[in-house]
Amino acid sequence: MSLTHTLSICWSLIRASIRGQMQYRASFLMEVAAGLAYQSMGFVFIWAVLSRFQSLGGWSLREIALLYGMRLAAHGLYMLCFSNVVRIDDFVREGGYDRFLVRPIPPLLQLMFSSIRVTVVGDVLGGIVILMAALTQVDIAWSAANVALLVLALIGGALINGAFQIGPAALTFRFLESWTLRIIFDDIFSRFGSCPTSILDRPIRSVLTFIVPMAFMAYLPAAAPLGRETYLPVWTGWLSPLVGVIVFGLALWLFVRASRGYQSSGH
Amino acid sequence: MIAPVSWRLHPGLIACTMAAIRRTWAYRIRFVLWVVRMIAQLYLLRMIWMALYAGHDVVDGIPANMMVVYLTVAMLQEFLIQPLIVFEIEQRIMRGTVASDIVRPVGFMQQMLAYDLGGILGRVPVLLVAIPLSMVVGWLRLPPTPAAAAGYAVSLVLAYLISLMIWLVVGMGGFWMTSTQGLRFLLSTIQSFLAGAVVPLWFLPDVLRTVLQLLPFQGMAFLPLSIFVGQATGIDILVALGIQLFWVVVLALMAAFVWRRAQWKLVVQGG
Numbered sequence: 121m122s123l124t125h126t127l128s129i130c131w132s133l134i135r136a137s138i139r140g141q142m143q144y145r146a147s148f149l150m151e152v153a154a155g156l157a158y159q160s161m162g163f164v165f166i167w168a169v170l171s172r173f174q175s176l177g178g179w180s181l182r183e184i185a186l187l188y189g190m191r192l193a194a195h196g197l198y199m200l201c202f203s204n205v206v207r208i209d210d211f212v213r214e215g216g217y218d219r220f221l222v223r224p225i226p227p228l229l230q231l232m233f234s235s236i237r238v239t240v241v242g243d244v245l246g247g248i249v250i251l252m253a254a255l256t257q258v259d260i261a262w263s264a265a266n267v268a269l270l271v272l273a274l275i276g277g278a279l280i281n282g283a284f285q286i287g288p289a290a291l292t293f294r295f296l297e298s299w300t301l302r303i304i305f306d307d308i309f310s311r312f313g314s315c316p317t318s319i320l321d322r323p324i325r326s327v328l329t330f331i332v333p334m335a336f337m338a339y340l341p342a343a344a345p346l347g348r349e350t351y352l353p354v355w356t357g358w359l360s361p362l363v364g365v366i367v368f369g370l371a372l373w374l375f376v377r378a379s380r381g382y383q384s385s386g387h
Numbered sequence: 388m389i390a391p392v393s394w395r396l397h398p399g400l401i402a403c404t405m406a407a408i409r410r411t412w413a414y415r416i417r418f419v420l421w422v423v424r425m426i427a428q429l430y431l432l433r434m435i436w437m438a439l440y441a442g443h444d445v446v447d448g449i450p451a452n453m454m455v456v457y458l459t460v461a462m463l464q465e466f467l468i469q470p471l472i473v474f475e476i477e478q479r480i481m482r483g484t485v486a487s488d489i490v491r492p493v494g495f496m497q498q499m500l501a502y503d504l505g506g507i508l509g510r511v512p513v514l515l516v517a518i519p520l521s522m523v524v525g526w527l528r529l530p531p532t533p534a535a536a537a538g539y540a541v542s543l544v545l546a547y548l549i550s551l552m553i554w555l556v557v558g559m560g561g562f563w564m565t566s567t568q569g570l571r572f573l574l575s576t577i578q579s580f581l582a583g584a585v586v587p588l589w590f591l592p593d594v595l596r597t598v599l600q601l602l603p604f605q606g607m608a609f610l611p612l613s614i615f616v617g618q619a620t621g622i623d624i625l626v627a628l629g630i631q632l633f634w635v636v637v638l639a640l641m642a643a644f645v646w647r648r649a650q651w652k653l654v655v656q657g658g
Contacts, residue, residue, distance in 0.1 A: 161580055297417065307424065
């Protein structure tokens with residue numbers, strides 16, 4: 121099976137899914153708006169409190185807007201490929217996963233592309249707009265190094281985001297549901313991903329740096345160009361993609377391994 | 388074949404409630420994770436607020452520890468009164484099973500309310516763990532006066548009714564739109580902000596605060612919470628309850644109106 125053939129099948133699946141979602145047009149528009157609203161809540165929170173409290177851990181609203189834009193753009197990037205993972209519970213519980221097993225492309229690819237959630241449009245656009253707007257507001261030199269750092273951070277952020285959705289999704293094969301765990305990570309990333317992790321106390325900060333490496337999504341990579349000290353050496357900001365690849369690899373391994381334990385629902 | 392609306396307690400309704408309780412417990416791992424989620428969120432939120440207070444004990448007349456209690460109660464009560472009813476209605480309309488719900492001898496709305504009640508009862512055990520836990524770590528303390536405690540109890544019931552009515556109307560939107568997923572998702576993400584559960588209305592910019600005070604959402608969190616922490620006292624408690632009651636009545640009338648219309652709009656898919 122050639123790669124181009126696999127890709128063309130995935131593309132057909134995506135097209136069919138978008139056509140399907142367009143059938144409920146009012147709901148389609150609502151979902152795009154909802155995706156944007158969900159992702160902007162984190163920012164609205166920060167904007168609202170900072171209009172009263174001025175700074176969070178020494179970071180101004182503009183700087184935090186940059187962190188927020190980075191995280192949201194990374195999230196959009198992740199959603200472009202993996203938005204459909206949220207449906208894993210339904211597929212496993214109702215036996216729909218059977219279909220993926222009898223088709224000639226890897227089940228995870230089919231899960232990814234059997235439908236693309238339209239809310240992605242909102243996340244991607246929102247992320248880019250906020251990121252660009254924030255970049256004009258903060259004092260960052262447009263050097264090649266800084267641009268590279270930013271792009272690498274987005275890729276790393278998307279991988280970290282993906283890892284903490286696909287990894288937990290593996291649990292569905294064993295427990296028949298994993299959304300409760302997935303939304304924990306979703307919540308934490310969207311609500312706290314744009315906060316400087318330096319304001320957290322030591323144990324929690326370590327967890328969010330070394331175990332659930334949220335600090336690598338925006339805070340650590342942004343610190344260097346903004347000329348800020350963090351609790352880690354400045355060069356660690358470059359490690360985002362590496363951290364992303366490691367946790368994503370682990371998540372993939374876990375998913376593939378757990379999927380061998382799939383038991384159909386017996387109908 | 389639409390059952391007339393009657394409020395006589397039918398044994399079928401009790402069965403609906405029991406079914407909802409059992410279903411809440413069907414996936415046990417959920418409960419561990421729910422508690423973990425609440426604790427994780429509260430812990431982080433608390434830390435952010437401490438960073439915002441930045442060493443000040445009181446900001447705008449609100450002590451830091453009152454803010455922590457506010458956030459804790461907000462989280463706990465949000466967990467208790469989740470709007471799962473709208474999800475239930477949406478699923479039934481989308482899959483067409485609403486057709487068999489409607490021909491049952493008990494009204495559709497009563498069935499849905501019985502389910503919702505079951506969901507709440509099913510979630511109570513989680514609170515029985517979460518409440519003592521948050522008292523031990525000092526994030527939660529009792530309301531300062533008996534009046535605040537009593538006021539909060541009434542206010543919580545009204546908050547539930549406001550939430551219920553809002554979500555009923557949204558859920559019934561499905562009879563027209565067929566899929567309410569988008570609307571539900573939109574509202575569920577912004578409701579805790581609109582309700583003042585994320586940032587109390589005290590700290591919001593003037594314009595935003597005025598807008599939120601004109602909407603029913605503040606009755607779902609901000610009003611009961613300001614009674615609980617003792618920020619609203621004396622006559623203010625009664626005013627808060629009055630505002631909530633006003634919204635309950637208005638929204639109930641709206642829900643009844645929409646439901647009357649909805650029965651004539653039902654399109655069962657793929658039947």
